[in-house]
Amino acid sequence: MKYFKIEGPVKLKGEVSAQGAKNAVLPIMSAIILYDTPVLLSNVPQVVDVFTMIELLKILGTKVEWKGKNDLLLDPSTINRYTAPYEIVNQMRASIYVLGPLLMKFGKAAVSFPGGCAFGPRPIDYHLHGLTLLGANLEIDRGYINASMKSPTPAEITLNFKSVGTTIHLMTTASLIEGETTLINCAQEPEVVATADFLIKSGVKIEGAGTNVIKVKGVRKLNNLTEYKIIPDRIEAGTYITAGFMTGGEVMVTGCSPIHLEPVIAKLKEAGASVERGNDYVLVKPRENKIKSLQIETQPFPGFPTDMQPQFMSMLSVAEGLSIIKEGIYPNRFAHAFELQRLGAKIKVIEPTAFIEGVEKLTGAEVAGQDLRGSAALILAGLVAEGITTVFGIEHLERGYENFQEKLQSLGAKIQSSS
Numbered sequence: 001m002k003y004f005k006i007e008g009p010v011k012l013k014g015e016v017s018a019q020g021a022k023n024a025v026l027p028i029m030s031a032i033i034l035y036d037t038p039v040l041l042s043n044v045p046q047v048v049d050v051f052t053m054i055e056l057l058k059i060l061g062t063k064v065e066w067k068g069k070n071d072l073l074l075d076p077s078t079i080n081r082y083t084a085p086y087e088i089v090n091q092m093r094a095s096i097y098v099l100g101p102l103l104m105k106f107g108k109a110a111v112s113f114p115g116g117c118a119f120g121p122r123p124i125d126y127h128l129h130g131l132t133l134l135g136a137n138l139e140i141d142r143g144y145i146n147a148s149m150k151s152p153t154p155a156e157i158t159l160n161f162k163s164v165g166t167t168i169h170l171m172t173t174a175s176l177i178e179g180e181t182t183l184i185n186c187a188q189e190p191e192v193v194a195t196a197d198f199l200i201k202s203g204v205k206i207e208g209a210g211t212n213v214i215k216v217k218g219v220r221k222l223n224n225l226t227e228y229k230i231i232p233d234r235i236e237a238g239t240y241i242t243a244g245f246m247t248g249g250e251v252m253v254t255g256c257s258p259i260h261l262e263p264v265i266a267k268l269k270e271a272g273a274s275v276e277r278g279n280d281y282v283l284v285k286p287r288e289n290k291i292k293s294l295q296i297e298t299q300p301f302p303g304f305p306t307d308m309q310p311q312f313m314s315m316l317s318v319a320e321g322l323s324i325i326k327e328g329i330y331p332n333r334f335a336h337a338f339e340l341q342r343l344g345a346k347i348k349v350i351e352p353t354a355f356i357e358g359v360e361k362l363t364g365a366e367v368a369g370q371d372l373r374g375s376a377a378l379i380l381a382g383l384v385a386e387g388i389t390t391v392f393g394i395e396h397l398e399r400g401y402e403n404f405q406e407k408l409q410s411l412g413a414k415i416q417s418s419s
């Protein structure tokens, strides 16, 4: 396993720029299956999940080429296959996003069921139910979803949960279904809004993206854009401002969307942070006092994001007093808690809640990330722990953070990698 060795404690100081949003570029890359001319995506993060989506699109026949560090040219005119194989889908759950577009392009598709991940089975039943309501016929056979779409039908669909993926997947699929499809109890995440913006700019009439009701008036054919810029990654940005605050340093994240970070900024301020924000930057200033304990419940946007829960658990491990984190999205997303205990954190998990009793200090040790945000959280803990912390499982980190080691080093972190 790849590992980082981090020497702490350190006070981070400096400025980093936010990468493009992983969770916006993946659905937009999938929606490009509906295109038939090339499109250049800019601000695309060079992260493993993007590389996996590129591999999947290439298997379908797409021509893909990096035209610059973060500029990706996709030519869907040569797509001629409609099977998304297990070895790709198993690597990345977001591969499921290609099912609806393939159905609309070919009238059929065969997409493998995604695997689970470190924090649960990650079902796709909401996706499949919604596609059925849109007219798809789905058969499950040996781990594959064999789908056909004989008569695409606009529908009114109420989601069981404000599922990000389901909202995006059904909105994208409905974009090519003539008539009005209404999605109720939608997710309101910025990545939903970004995908809607891409589709609107492609000629689809979509109202309500960002609210809990989205209306899609589908079109026969999209007006293919030639280029599109991906929004900044709010979770990456949130990770760096949290690192700045918990280390007692001063960090500015530029090229980000502070409005997307409001739930995170609000909790950092409650913990004692002084935060300044402009229209495209967030600055967290050195703290005079100890980190205050918090009570957090992760919720769909605009609630506190589950993808920032592990990073906040690291921070609260050295806060003053008892903090409580309740997971409203993934009841067992706590693998990082047991690794933090190896650094001396005092955490009790009774799913879906974690109780964190702040300690004076953490002590460096060997720990292993089990998933993307958990790995980031352990690195943040290593920044405040005394001595050397070795974080294994950096493969997880590389799925969603571009140049994590270099960015932290530019902020003064003492971090070496195994490779």
Ligand code: EPZ
Residues within 6 Å of the ligand: 022, 023, 026, 093, 094, 120, 122, 123, 124, 125, 126, 127, 128, 161, 162, 163, 164, 165, 166, 187, 191, 306, 307, 329, 330, 372, 373, 400
């Ligand atoms: C997206 O996952 C993100 N991934 C996740 O980020 C994020 O944690 C999650 O939204 C919640 O914000 C991408 O965008 C690629 P959901 P998604 O559907 O769409 C249950 C990261 O770190 N559910 O909103 O898969 C599900 O189990 C990743 O970047 C069903 O039961 O999340 C969960 O409990 C981790 N059946 C809840 O809904 C379904 O068909 C919310 O999941 C779909 C979801």
